[in-house]
Amino acid sequence: MRSTTMEQWLRRWDAQQERNIPDREERFRVVIDVVRAVTADGPARVVDLGCGPGSLSARLAAELPRAEMVGVDADPLLLGLGAANTGPRVRLVEADLADPGWPERTGLAGPWDAAVSSTALHWLHPDTLAALYRTLAERIRPGGVFVNADHLGLATPGLDGLAESVRKARTARVGTDQNEDWAEWWQSLLADEELAPLVDARSERAIAHDGDNGLTVADHARLLRTAGFTEAGPLWQFGDDHVLTAIR
Numbered sequence: 001m002r003s004t005t006m007e008q009w010l011r012r013w014d015a016q017q018e019r020n021i022p023d024r025e026e027r028f029r030v031v032i033d034v035v036r037a038v039t040a041d042g043p044a045r046v047v048d049l050g051c052g053p054g055s056l057s058a059r060l061a062a063e064l065p066r067a068e069m070v071g072v073d074a075d076p077l078l079l080g081l082g083a084a085n086t087g088p089r090v091r092l093v094e095a096d097l098a099d100p101g102w103p104e105r106t107g108l109a110g111p112w113d114a115a116v117s118s119t120a121l122h123w124l125h126p127d128t129l130a131a132l133y134r135t136l137a138e139r140i141r142p143g144g145v146f147v148n149a150d151h152l153g154l155a156t157p158g159l160d161g162l163a164e165s166v167r168k169a170r171t172a173r174v175g176t177d178q179n180e181d182w183a184e185w186w187q188s189l190l191a192d193e194e195l196a197p198l199v200d201a202r203s204e205r206a207i208a209h210d211g212d213n214g215l216t217v218a219d220h221a222r223l224l225r226t227a228g229f230t231e232a233g234p235l236w237q238f239g240d241d242h243v244l245t246a247i248r
């Protein structure tokens with residue numbers, strides 16, 4: 001596969017993600033800064049949950065040259081884009097995060113210094129997410145962190161509605177509201193004949209996911225503390241867009 005093709009798909013992925021997350025790069029920046037503060041730029045194992053084509057994994061690997069970076073996702077097509085784009089410093093593994101045995105099955109038993117995630121865990125049912133948080137608390141070393149960048153509800157309909165308004169205003173201000181959207185990106189990707197083997201793998205193996213579990217930022221923090229993290233709360237926020245951080 002020509003690498004320029006894969007680079008273009010990744011560039012288009014990043015642009016379509018920014019359509020709804022105008023501050024995605026700043027959010028990534030904060031995630032990286034938290035991981036850097038905890039690992040002191042030393043050797044570390046960092047796991048990216050729901051890594052997709054590896055946008056965050058690649059940025060972490062570039063910024064933290066001594067870290068071992070592992071991206072986990074259930075979608076072989078997105079992982080295929082990631083494999084062509086992230087380079088040798090990122091190991092990508094296929095696993096369903098809803099399956100409690102995924103760390104052992106993928107050779108990721110732990111300990112980990114950090115787990116990160118971006119726009120991925122809102123698909124998981126609350127019970128599945130609670131189980132995943134327990135899995136993370138068992139694997140992340142004391143003092144290590146879980147850092148989750150995502151749109152997380154603010155708990156009341158009025159504030160959630162206003163968060164949507166300020167997000168729309170922000171995307172219009174920075175111009176990302178004109179970017180290709182999620183559905184258009186997928187439609188074009190699935191029609192690319194060069195990607196046919198990966199598209200076939202996706203139709204055979206990718207798990208179905210849709211919607212949002214509706215959990216608020218406070219719900220996430222409570223689930224994390226119940227799972228065994230000592231502290232949990234947002235370190236960055238714009239509207240309902242958060243970088244929620246939990247310390248083990």
Ligand SMILES: C[S@@+](CC[C@H](N)C(=O)[O-])C[C@H]1O[C@@H](n2cnc3c(N)ncnc32)[C@H](O)[C@@H]1O
Nearest residue numbers: 050051052055073074075096097098118119120
């Ligand atoms: C919106 S994408 C975000 C990808 C990437 N983190 C980013 O910010 O560009 C959500 C990702 O979560 C993955 N995902 C959703 N549910 C999953 C599950 N149960 N197990 C593993 N990956 C999952 C999807 O395959 C997809 O790659």
